[in-house]
Amino acid sequence: MEDIMAMVLVFIIVVFIILMPIVDYLFRFRCPACGSRRGRKSASGRWDGVNDQGQRRGGAFSYMECRHCLAHWKKYRGTWDPVDDDEWKQRT
Numbered sequence: 001m002e003d004i005m006a007m008v009l010v011f012i013i014v015v016f017i018i019l020m021p022i023v024d025y026l027f028r029f030r031c032p033a034c035g036s037r038r039g040r041k042s043a044s045g046r047w048d049g050v051n052d053q054g055q056r057r058g059g060a061f062s063y064m065e066c067r068h069c070l071a072h073w074k075k076y077r078g079t080w081d082p083v084d085d086d087e088w089k090q091r092t
């Protein structure tokens with residue numbers, strides 16, 4: 001009985017070791033500039049603000065940095081926008 005328990009435990013650990021890089025890969029974003037999948041989530045949260053046209057734009061956002069070309073991106077409502085250095089320093 002203890003042998004089976006030990007085997008199940010080892011099996012679970014092995015499955016985790018195999019799955020972790022896959023999950024990690026899936027949760028990384030594809031950089032719109034260079035196309036590499038080496039993005040890293042830096043910050044996320046709620047944002048309330050007014051855009052250049054004076055419209056209120058609130059919602060969830062995420063900031064990402066590409067580890068390949070070092071570009072900074074902001075995801076807002078499903079689209080990626082480049083982020084300038086000032087905003088990047090402010091938000092992350």
Ligand SMILES: [Zn+2]
Pocket residue numbers: 031032033034035036066067068069070071
């Ligand atoms: Zn990139």
